Amino acid sequence: MAEQDAEEIRRILHEWVKELAAGLDAAEAPVDIDQILGLAGVAAHTVIRPAAPLTTYLLGYVAGRAASDSPAAIDDAIATVRRLAAQRGSSQLE
Numbered sequence: 001m002a003e004q005d006a007e008e009i010r011r012i013l014h015e016w017v018k019e020l021a022a023g024l025d026a027a028e029a030p031v032d033i034d035q036i037l038g039l040a041g042v043a044a045h046t047v048i049r050p051a052a053p054l055t056t057y058l059l060g061y062v063a064g065r066a067a068s069d070s071p072a073a074i075d076d077a078i079a080t081v082r083r084l085a086a087q088r089g090s091s092q093l094e
Contacts, residue, residue: 039081046089055081 013033021027036056043055059077066073 035078039078042082042085046085055085 010033017031017033018027021029021031036059039059040052040056044052047055059074059081062077063074066077
């Protein structure tokens with residue numbers, strides 16, 4: 001991917017996230033695009049491609065639930081996603 005292409009993709013993603021968050025009345029939502037895409041990539045490459053959106057959806061669900069409980073809960077959920085995906089990836093190599 002050319003440097004311009006990567007910059008254009010990043011610009012489009014940032015615009016989309018801003019527009020989507022505003023449309024969902026969640027403009028204040030902290031969105032770490034790199035971390036979310038990274039987790040989606042982990043799921044896609046260690047489980048199966050369609051696992052990526054399901055993984056990020058469930059992570060979002062947990063984040064929403066955790067928002068009122070504990071900010072650290074989302075960090076725990078991210079760690080769990082990474083651990084489970086790594087286990088799945090290593091078991092498929094055996």
